[in-house]
Amino acid sequence: MSALFQNYARRPVHIVKGQGTIVTDATGKDYLDFISGIAVVSLGHAHPAIVEAIQKQSEKLWHVSNLFESPEQEQLAATLVKDTPFAHAFFCNSGAEANEAAIKLARKHTQKNVIITFEQSFHGRTFGAMSATGQDKVKQGFGPLLETFRTIPYNDKKQLEAAIDDDVAAIMLEAIQGEGGVHQLDPDFAQAITDICQAKGILLIVDEVQTGIGRTGTRYAFEQANLTPDIMTLAKGLGGGFPIGAMLGSSELFTSFGPGTHGTTFGGNPLAVAVAKTVTDIVFQEAFLQEVKEKSDYLMQKLQVALPKEQFTIRGSGLLLGIECPGDVVPLIQQAEKAGLLLVQAGGNVIRLLPPLTVTYEEMDQAIDILSSVLLAEQPVNA
Structure with a gap:
């Protein structure tokens, strides 16, 4: 056995x-x-450049904790947010962790609880990310989940409009639903989301765990859609095989994630950051x-x-x-x-x-x- x-x-x-x-x-x-x-x-x-980055960094420093300053994290964050709606980054270890951070930030900043997500979506297997996911097979057997997610059909403007009320903190989506069947965001639906978020002051979270870092031919998939996210999540391709995740947020959200509000032991460790910097140096050309x-x-x-x-x-x-x-x-x-x-x-x-x-x-x-x-x-x- x-x-x-x-x-x-x-x-x-x-x-x-x-x-x-x-x-x-x-x-x-x-x-x-x-x-x-x-x-x-x-x-x-x-890849030779990644192998070299790991070898060089492994001889200097593996882990020191996020209690200390990290110029390397600062450099990677600046690369990721350049020419985007974002101004700040938080580093973690996976896509699920990045999405958990996004959910926490959206709720804390707005002081509202409801997040709208979509059928066939996949956001991870931790409790918050699993609750956000629009696939029953992922949720079966785990008892009551978080009740503050409203899951509606993808690309359905009428259902979206009906789901909006004063309790909605954010809309959370994938520009392309990879796990759910490679379904793409309809341009008219993207416009409807943009209009609603702007009119109602609702945050937009785009999960780019699978689509980000060049996978769709641009740095991020949202750049090909009529979307202006307030929060974006990354992982998978960011580390080229080494575990790292990231949550990016706009400048308006900065004060909502102050000291002690969120954290991670291993997130953004020197090895992971060295690899991610190498990946972005290549892919973002x-x-x-x-x-x-x-x-x-x-x-x-x-x-x-x-x-x-x-x-x-x-x-x-x-x-x-x-x-x-x-x-x-x-x-x-x-x-x-x-x-x-x-x-x-x-x-x-x-x-x-x-x-x-x-x-x-x-x-x-x-x-x-x-x-x-x-x-x-x-x-x-x-x-």
């Missing part, structure tokens, strides 16, 4: 090393990694982001040619794409894995593509060949 809790439906593959987009299991078999640790390994496995957009266009066009639109719907942005299939995708993902391509689902019938941002065109071609072979074998086109 395993000494581990069996809270993960683990696949029978033991990955032992990785380089770029390629990972190798314990038997020596290579795979194209189009999961990237679920949008985490943004610069691929064992305009040429790099432009290349992500070009790769996205290439991958999208190739998939649209390879897969019949009568059977498959392809959507998403940047290198966060989803393929909606006619039925359950688990068998398809298993077949792709056997053929050397690692994939992850999003909802019951969507295959999510999350390659490293450094994926090559040749690797995308290889992945498309495997995908089309698997999907068309399972869903043959009528002659």
Whole structure:
């Protein structure tokens, strides 16, 4: 019997090393990694710049506590908030922690309790983040959750307007619902949210845990939508594989998070910050982001040619794409894995593509060949 809790439906593959987009299991078999640790390994496995950053920082300082000043945190915060609606950052260890901080800040600043969230959203598995999540499967078995979240359909203006009252502190959303099925924010709905927040003094929280740090072809996904967030959360790709999360907030919120209001032991530790600074130095270059957009266009066009639109719907942005299939995708993902391509689902019938941002065109071609072979074998086109 395993000494581990069996809270993960683990696949029978033991990955032992990785380089770029390629990972190798314990038997020596290579795979194209189009999961990237679920949008985490943004610069691929064992990127030389990240390896060097960890090595250098590990010889200087690992941990000293947030009781002391950190010029490195200041530098990273300045990079993240530059040319955005935000002015300040709080560093933590994960996306769920970042979302917990966002929820606390919104409630404390407004002195209101209700936060509107959306069906099929995913914000984490801690109690606050789980309560915010719009998926029942995440909540089952844990008893009463926080009652101050109102979860409504995504992209539904009428339901949004009906949910607004004087008790609402914030609206919390993902610009693209990654876990929930790669659903994108409708422009008209984004405008409605913006109008309501401005008219009612409601804060807007954008969860960019999966979409942030270049994943959609811009620094942050909200930059492609008509949204002006007051609070944004980050994690996953920010550390390129090393655990770090962040919550960014506007200048108006500064005094609501004073000394003693929130904290973390490990958040923003020197190792994590050194890695995140390295990641942002690379990803935030305009040429790099432009290349992500070009790769996205290439991958999208190739998939649209390879897969019949009568059977498959392809959507998403940047290198966060989803393929909606006619039925359950688990068998398809298993077949792709056997053929050397690692994939992850999003909802019951969507295959999510999350390659490293450094994926090559040749690797995308290889992945498309495997995908089309698997999907068309399972869903043959009528002659």
